[in-house]
Amino acid sequence: MxxxxxxxxxxxxxxxxxxxxxxxxxxxxxxxxxxxKHHPAWAEEYVKLQAEALALHSYSTHFLHGVLQTEEYARAVFRSVRPSMEDDEIERSVQARVATQALLTRKPACRMTFVLEEPVLKRKMGGQTVWEGELRNLLKLSELHNLQLQVMPLARETHAGMDGPMTLLETPEHHTIGYVAGQQGSYFLTEPDDISIMSHRYGTIRSQALDAEVSRAFIQRLLAGEA
Structure with missing residues (x-):
């Protein structure tokens, strides 16, 4: 066929x-x-830009960025969508998401940083087995030389991420583009003033989060049932 x-x-x-x-x-x-084409029309441009990006910086508040998701976790995410998706649509979407993970091993390497809210890691999306598999995947990804994971702890008393999730992409032309996901779609930000604000905000979020080594230890404790 x-x-x-x-x-x-x-x-x-x-x-x-x-x-x-x-x-x-x-x-x-x-x-x-x-x-x-498995992505919604409004997401196609983002997928293309992400595939070509020199750098990707993402702050997640509800679920993991697609690049970090196992196939099982991605399937659980799409099964949570309402109104519900048909089974074949879910499978097409899962395969499309997995395909974007070529970015992890692309040459030249893409520089990637991710800040994850603590509840994102604790939410057992798809059940215990899927959740544990995802945590192991994050630990494996955290060993990549071009990727850094940080956890924003619930104990943080000051928090620059109150406006919600965001993504910053650096294009091959060294322009930075902001991307914000919403309920009924998403939008790009390209104006220098907007990018300056987002970059400053993301930098502050990273400074407030646990560093990479402590974040890795936090994930290990979660997996061991100690956190």
Whole structure:
């Protein structure tokens, strides 16, 4: 069905076929043309910008950024969406989300920082097994040289993130773009004054969060049932 153009290939399929046929990358260049669009129209531009970003900085308040999600966790997130999604729509969305994680190992490496609210880590999205798998995934990702995870503890008495989640992307042209997700869609911020405010706010959030080593230890304690 893929060969006849009746079904879009799953992530990795074209790479495998290219290698099996010793095509030398000829088939891989067609990936953007044959891949099905799984993201809402308002998210397509963000997905493209993220894939090309020199740097990604994200502050999460309700659930983990897509780049950090295991397949099982992503499935649980989409199953939580209301109105409910159809099963096939959920699976397409999960595969699309997993595909964005190529950013983790892309060359040249993307510089990434993530600040996670403590309740995001404690929320057992998908149940105990999925939750534990996600925590192990975060510990593994925290070992990447180009990625830093920080936890914003509930005990913090002053908090610069009261306006909610945010993402900052640095483009290949070294421009910084702000991205804010909302209930019925999302929007970009590009004006220098807006970016200055967001950058300052994100820097303050990072300074208020636990550092990377303490955050990693916090996740380990959660996994061990000690936090």
């Amino acid at each position: 893929v060969e006849r153009g009746e079904r879009p290939p799953k992530p990795g399929y074209v790479d495998a076929v290219d290698a099996a046929l010793d095509a030398g990358g000829v088939l891989r260049v067609l990936i953007p043309d044959v891949a099905e």
